[in-house]
Amino acid sequence: MTTARTRTPAKTPLLELDGLSKEFTGPGASRTIAVDDVTLTVAEGETLALVGESGSGKTTLTRLLLGLLDPTAGTVRFDGQDLAGLSPAELRAIRAGMQVVLQDPYSSMNPRMKVTDIVAEPLVTHDAAYRGRRARTRLRERVGELLESVGLSARLQDRYPHEFSGGQRQRISIARALAPAPRLVVLDEPTSALDVSVQSQVLDLLVELQRQHGLTYVFVSHNLAVVRQIADRVAVLRYGKVVECGETAAVLGAPRHPYTRELLAAAPRPDAYRTRTGTSTSTSTSTSTGTSGG
Amino acid sequence: MTVVRNRLALVALGVLALLVIAAVFSPLLAPDDPAKQQLLARLEPPAWEGGGSLAHPLGTDQLGRDVLSRVIYGSRVSLLVGIGAALLAGVVGAVCGLFAGFRGGWPDRVLMRFADIQLAFPSLLLALVIVGFLGSGLWNVVLVLGFTGWVAYARVVRSEVLSLRTRDYVTQARATGVTDLTIMRRHLLPNVLPHLATIATLHIAAAIVAEASLSYLGLGVPKETVTWGSMLADGQLYLGTSWWVAVFPGLALMLTSLAINITGDALRDVADPKAYRR
Amino acid sequence: MTTHAPVLEIRDLHVDFRLATGTVHAVRGVSLTAHAGETLAVVGESGSGKSATMLAALRLNPEPPCAYPGGEILLDGRDLLALPEKRLREVRGNDVAMVFQDPMTSLDPLQRVGNQVAEVLRRHRGATRAGARTEAVRALAEVGIPDPELRARQYPHELSGGLRQRVMIATALVGRPRVLIADEPTTALDVTVQRQILDLLADLRARHGMAVVLVTHDLGVVAETADRVVVMNAGRVVEHGTVAEVFEAPRRQYTRDLLAATPRLEPTS
Numbered sequence: 072m073t074t075a076r077t078r079t080p081a082k083t084p085l086l087e088l089d090g091l092s093k094e095f096t097g098p099g100a101s102r103t104i105a106v107d108d109v110t111l112t113v114a115e116g117e118t119l120a121l122v123g124e125s126g127s128g129k130t131t132l133t134r135l136l137l138g139l140l141d142p143t144a145g146t147v148r149f150d151g152q153d154l155a156g157l158s159p160a161e162l163r164a165i166r167a168g169m170q171v172v173l174q175d176p177y178s179s180m181n182p183r184m185k186v187t188d189i190v191a192e193p194l195v196t197h198d199a200a201y202r203g204r205r206a207r208t209r210l211r212e213r214v215g216e217l218l219e220s221v222g223l224s225a226r227l228q229d230r231y232p233h234e235f236s237g238g239q240r241q242r243i244s245i246a247r248a249l250a251p252a253p254r255l256v257v258l259d260e261p262t263s264a265l266d267v268s269v270q271s272q273v274l275d276l277l278v279e280l281q282r283q284h285g286l287t288y289v290f291v292s293h294n295l296a297v298v299r300q301i302a303d304r305v306a307v308l309r310y311g312k313v314v315e316c317g318e319t320a321a322v323l324g325a326p327r328h329p330y331t332r333e334l335l336a337a338a339p340r341p342d343a344y345r346t347r348t349g350t351s352t353s354t355s356t357s358t359s360t361g362t363s364g365g
Numbered sequence: 366m367t368v369v370r371n372r373l374a375l376v377a378l379g380v381l382a383l384l385v386i387a388a389v390f391s392p393l394l395a396p397d398d399p400a401k402q403q404l405l406a407r408l409e410p411p412a413w414e415g416g417g418s419l420a421h422p423l424g425t426d427q428l429g430r431d432v433l434s435r436v437i438y439g440s441r442v443s444l445l446v447g448i449g450a451a452l453l454a455g456v457v458g459a460v461c462g463l464f465a466g467f468r469g470g471w472p473d474r475v476l477m478r479f480a481d482i483q484l485a486f487p488s489l490l491l492a493l494v495i496v497g498f499l500g501s502g503l504w505n506v507v508l509v510l511g512f513t514g515w516v517a518y519a520r521v522v523r524s525e526v527l528s529l530r531t532r533d534y535v536t537q538a539r540a541t542g543v544t545d546l547t548i549m550r551r552h553l554l555p556n557v558l559p560h561l562a563t564i565a566t567l568h569i570a571a572a573i574v575a576e577a578s579l580s581y582l583g584l585g586v587p588k589e590t591v592t593w594g595s596m597l598a599d600g601q602l603y604l605g606t607s608w609w610v611a612v613f614p615g616l617a618l619m620l621t622s623l624a625i626n627i628t629g630d631a632l633r634d635v636a637d638p639k640a641y642r643r
Numbered sequence: 644m645t646t647h648a649p650v651l652e653i654r655d656l657h658v659d660f661r662l663a664t665g666t667v668h669a670v671r672g673v674s675l676t677a678h679a680g681e682t683l684a685v686v687g688e689s690g691s692g693k694s695a696t697m698l699a700a701l702r703l704n705p706e707p708p709c710a711y712p713g714g715e716i717l718l719d720g721r722d723l724l725a726l727p728e729k730r731l732r733e734v735r736g737n738d739v740a741m742v743f744q745d746p747m748t749s750l751d752p753l754q755r756v757g758n759q760v761a762e763v764l765r766r767h768r769g770a771t772r773a774g775a776r777t778e779a780v781r782a783l784a785e786v787g788i789p790d791p792e793l794r795a796r797q798y799p800h801e802l803s804g805g806l807r808q809r810v811m812i813a814t815a816l817v818g819r820p821r822v823l824i825a826d827e828p829t830t831a832l833d834v835t836v837q838r839q840i841l842d843l844l845a846d847l848r849a850r851h852g853m854a855v856v857l858v859t860h861d862l863g864v865v866a867e868t869a870d871r872v873v874v875m876n877a878g879r880v881v882e883h884g885t886v887a888e889v890f891e892a893p894r895r896q897y898t899r900d901l902l903a904a905t906p907r908l909e910p911t912s
Contacts, residue, residue, distance in 0.1 A: 124833035125804070137540050166542030179533035183555050192551075193541045237689075244537075251541070266688035266860060271904040293834060296863075296906035323908065337838035339863030341905050344886040347867070 084112040085255055085287050086136060091145035092311075093131050105131040107311035108145070115254070118281070118288040120298040120319070122334070123308035129291050132308070133257050136289065137171055138162055149255070167197040170248035174260035176240035180232040186243055187228040190214045193251040217246040221276060238269035242276070249280065259291045274301055295338050299323055307331050374631035380624035388440040395434035396422070399591045403429035408607045424609040426599060432609060436617050438591040443573045443621065446507055450572035451565045453511025458518020459561060463549045465519065466526025477523070480516045488513040489578060496584045503586045506579060510572045517564050525557045559633060566629025570622035577618055593618045649676040650854045651700060651739070651822045656714035658695050658878075661707060669695040671878040672714070677822055677854040682845070684869035684886075685858045686901075692878035693858050697824050700856075701735050702726075718822070737767045740815035742808070744827035749811060750799040756810045757783070757795025760817055767818050782813040787843055805836035809843070816847060823848075826858040841868050862905045866890060874898050 093106040106128045113119045123129040134140040136147050138154045147154045149169060154162065170193065173179045180189050191210050194201040201210045215225030221242040232240060241261060248256050258277065262270040278301065281288060292298050298305055299319060306316040307328065315328040326332045387394060409425040410417040411432075417424060423432040461480075465473040483491070492509045499505045529535060530553070538548050573593075579585035580594030588595065593614040600611025658670035670692040677683045687693040698704045700716055702723060716723040718738055723731065735741075743749045751759060760782050761775035770778060776795075783791035786809040799807055808828060815823055825844065829837035845868060848855045859865060865872055865886065872889045874882040874897070882889055882898045893899045 124835065134536075139536065139539055163542035163544065166540060169540075171537060171540045173533045173537060175533055179537055181534045181552050181556070184551075192538060192543065196541055196543050196547075247537075257540075267862070267906075268688060268900060268904045271906070274906075294906065295834075296908045299908055300906050333835060335908065337835040338908055339834075339837070339841075339861060339867045340909075341862045341866045341890070341902065341907060342909075343863070343866040344869075344890055348885075348887055 083115050085115040085150060086111075086113040086289070087146075087148040088112070088132075088136060089146045089148070091132070091135060091147065092143050093128075093135055093140060094143045104311050106135060106142075109308075109311070109313055110145075111306055111313065111316065113255070113287055113289060115287055116281075116285050117303045118290055118301055120290045120292060120302035120305045121308060122292060122295065122298055122305055124293060124334075126310070127308040128311035129308050130259070131311075133171070133259055133289065133291055137169060137257060138166070164197070167193065167251040168253050169255040169257065170251065170253040171257040171259060172241070172244045172248050172261045175264055176237045176244060177232075177264075179244055180240065182232055184231075185228065186218070186230055186232070187211060187214050189232070190217055190228075190243065190247045190250055193247060197251045213250075214246075217250055218243070220249065220280070221246045236269075237265055238273060241265060241269075241273055245273075245276065245280070249284070252284070253286070255287045255289065257289045257291070260293070261290075262297060263292065263294065270297070277301065295323060295334060307334070371631070374627055377624040377627035377631070380620055381628060384440050384444065384621055384624075387437045388444045391438050391441055395431070395437045396420075397431035397434040399430060399434040399438040400589070401430060405429065408603065408610070410607070411609050423613050424607070426596070426610045427603060427607075432596075432613050435591050435596055436593070436613050439593040439596060439614060439617065440621075442503065442586060442590060442592040443576065443618070445503065446510060446576040447569035447573040447625075449504075449507035450510035450514060451569045453507065454514035454568060455518050455561055455565055457511070458515035458520075459522050459554070459557070461515065462519040462522025462557075463526055463553060466523035467530055467545065467549055467553065473523075476519065480519055483513070483516050489575065492575065492579060493582075493584060496579065501579075501584055501587060503590065506576055506585050510575055514568050514572065517568065518561060521560050521564055522557050525560055526553055529553055529556055563629050563633045566625050566632065570625045573625075574618065574622060648678065650679050650719065651677040651856070652715075652717040653696070653700065654715040654717065656696060656699060656716065657712045658692070658699050658704065659710045659712055660695075660704075661710055669878055670699065673875070673878070673880050675873050675880065675883070677856050679821065679854050680848065680852045681870040682848060682855040682857055682868055684865040684872045685856060685875060686860065686862065686865055686872060687875035688860055688901075690877070691875040693875045694826055696875070697741075697826055697856060697858050700822075700824060701739055701741060702728075702731050703735075703741070733767075736763050736815070736820070737818045738820055739822045739824065740818055740820035742811050742815050742823065742825040742828045744830050750807060752799055755796055755798060756802065760795075760810070760814050763814055763817050778817065779813075782817045783810065786810075786813045786816070786847070787839075788813070803836075804832050805839065808832060808836075808840055812840075812843065812847070816851075819851070820853065822854045822856065824856045824858070827860070828857070829864065830859070830861070837864075844868070862890075862902060874901070 088109055088111045091106055091109045092104065095103045095105055097103060109132060111119070121129045121132060131140065135142050138147065141155070149165060152165065157165065187210070191201065191214050194210065194213060200206060201213070211228060214228055218225050218227060223239065223242050223246070232243070235243065261277070262273050265273060274297065277288070280286060290298070290302055302319045304317060305319050305322045306313050307322065307330065308314070309330050315322055315326065315331045322331060323335065326335055403425065406421070406425050406429040407427055409421050411424045412419050412422045421431050421433070423436065425431055426435070461476050465476045491513050495509045495512070496505060499508070535548060535552055538552055576585055576592065577594030577597060580592045581598040583598070585594055586592055596614035597611050600614070603610050653673060653675050656670055656673045657668070660667040660669055673692070673696050675683065675685070685693045685697065695704060699711065700723070711724050714724070718734065723734065726734070750756065757776060757779045760779035764770040764775040764778055765772070780791045780795050783795055788794050788806060788809050794802070794806070799810070802810065828844070829840050832840060841864065844855060847853070857864070857868060869886050871885050872883065873880050874889065876897050881895045882893060889898060890902065893902060
């Protein structure tokens with residue numbers, strides 16, 4: 072298990088979100104504000120967690136900062152460059168530096184592609200040296216290295232995704248994200264579909280890779296306990312707004328916003344049985360775990 | 366159950382193989398020149414009927430031409446038209462469907478409205494009008510049947526792409542910086558291909574029948590080319606007295622279209638990796 | 644806690660799945676008991692056999708490929724494995740009810756939610772149409788759905804995930820079951836909603852004196868709600884006891900690893 076880290080992040084912001092908003096127009100001209108005036112910075116080498124429940128806008132926010140959606144207002148700057156000012160070709164080029172690992176290890180891979188081609192996709196996209204038949208050996212070598220760096224055997228290259236477990240697939244996803252040597256990796260609930268034991272292994276792997284490559288993470292999660300384990304700073308989102316942002320220990324230890332307190336109170340705790348069984352009153356306010364049976 | 370279905374598919378595949386062989390090697394297989402008229406041997410019955418002879422195993426038509434030879438030669442046009450029309454429609458439909466589904470917005474709306482309009486038009490009528498304009502001829506028939514058939518491909522591809530494009534691996538590819546064209550080729554097309562193959566088999570069968578209908582109406586390929594459709598048209602007049610003139614090309618038509626459809630079903634089962642594993 | 648007689652007792656249950664590729668022994672000799680008025684948590688990771696065990700309690704595993712080569716599932720002393728399908732239907736939803744993880748797929752998207760609750764009553768209680776409807780609205784109110792009259796007329800897609808799960812619980816409860824099996828009932832829900840649903844289950848259990856069997860992978864949820872725990876791994880029970888026993892002094896390495904892997908909000912001392 073990893074311990075909470077106290078490393079102070081470097082000063083240069085790698086990612087800057089400024090007054091970012093996204094409004095969707097639904098059927099019948101109805102409007103939903105998914106992201107509402109979000110301003111955040113992520114420093115090089117740090118992990119910022121985006122915490123929120125469904126409908127909080129965290130998914131839309133990640134799509135905005137990856138440049139997959141155009142904001143209604145505000146700017147996204149990656150390494151000082153405004154994404155909106157880039158041509159499509161420039162935007163594609165900059166994407167080598169920002170990769171993403173998605174939640175569902177089952178739908179994040181084309182079922183008809185072999186592991187080699189899945190992991191190699193970013194390489195082939197961004198580096199001409201890996202294209203073509205003659206580069207095949209070099210490509211396989213690089214994919215092998217990447218697989219080994221995430222704790223998988225290089226010999227698994229010729230398998231298809233369905234031959235792997237959820238945890239293994241998530242490692243393949245991470246290998247793919249690392250392929251173009253990115254500076255920023257957006258981790259969109261990377262462990263929430265995994266078993267706890269697998270989850271802790273994958274989290275450990277992510278921390279190790281960050282240390283090795285000096286990666287910057289934006290870690291999206293609804294699980295505060297996981298966030299405590301991995302993040303330097305936390306931004307709590309609700310209805311598209313950042314309601315609270317700060318150092319992880321501060322936000323989780325002494326939350327200022329009532330919603331953060333609500334989230335913390337709702338999170339199930341593995342030591343809750345102590346308070347429950349010690350005195351026969353429940354931890355919640357609305358219910359008493361009664362002794363009157365039927 | 367699957368064994369029975371596989372066996373049926375095997376038989377269908379055999380029929381198709383025979384058809385391809387017949388089309389490719391017509392001159393070697395046909396006992397006679399399909400255009401050779403023998404006015405003395407008109408409307409001879411098949412060999413097993415009274416008055417028939419082994420010289421014309423399936424009898425002769427009203428001009429004394431050998432029916433078996435004509436059925437064998439007719440397979441050439443049928444196959445050419447069927448595959449040609451399906452290829453043309455498949456390529457046009459897949460490209461339109463991919464773009465419409467992946468890009469969305471106005472190209473999608475324009476293409477799909479156009480498709481709706483075309484669907485509202487009876488396709489045979491449309492074919493008649495176009496053939497009327499272009500004139501008859503083998504390639505014009507292919508063009509017409511290809512053009513009237515693209516809508517089915519485009520619609521299926523589009524709806525499939527609509528669900529595929531929100532798949533995580535497509536999002537992932539976009540986030541990686543893969544170009545739209547590459548995404549369509551690498552991630553979308555391979556996943557819609559099995560669906561395309563299924564429609565194609567239905568379409569090949571339909572096109573073969575449509576060609577026969579056009580030829581039956583005298584609007585298909587020129588009279589000199591032997592087709593099952595024109596044979597049917599000719600034989601219709603003699604159905605009461607000399608059934609074999611129309612029945613054998615009809616049988617060939619029916620068997621072909623049935624075999625293609627069965628093969629298509631089997632193909633779909635095999636092409637879907639999940640259904641296959643179960 | 645309460646010490647009632649066991650309502651549901653599973654003895655040395657074996658569940659096999661006979662597939663074309665070979666037989667999978669999903670459950671290999673599981674024994675557990677659920678008592679009235681208490682919550683039993685069945686904990687395990689994917690592939691532990693926890694869901695197959697609980698589906699077996701209602702004989703809901705598709706047979707074939709599923710087979711029961713051994714064991715007993717006793718509901719008030721009656722062996723469910725020996726019952727014919729027709730009698731089983733009387734047990735399902737009546738004596739034993741089940742709530743699944745994903746309320747979207749377990750509710751009929753084309754039926755108003757009120758009708759879905761009422762259907763259970765009409766099938767098991769032979770209630771009249773009008774009677775069943777008022778009873779259904781009452782059931783929706785009981786599981787804490789605001790404005791139940793209006794909600795009863797809505798379709799599943801018009802409800803939030805939390806409300807849908809409440810509807811599922813209402814459907815499970817109208818038959819007044821003595822055992823409620825909840826298979827990962829809050830896994831698909833947000834934490835704040837999860838808390839509400841867990842509270843609701845505890846509340847209903849206390850009020851009706853049901854036995855609740857909670858299948859989960861989340862030790863936090865177990866600690867919050869369960870009286871006793873069964874830990875499963877690879878088709879076997881590896882540990883069982885009261886929550887305090889299992890959490891304070893786990894006897895098996897597997898349980899210790901599972902506890903260690905569970906992320907915690909407070910730094911562990």
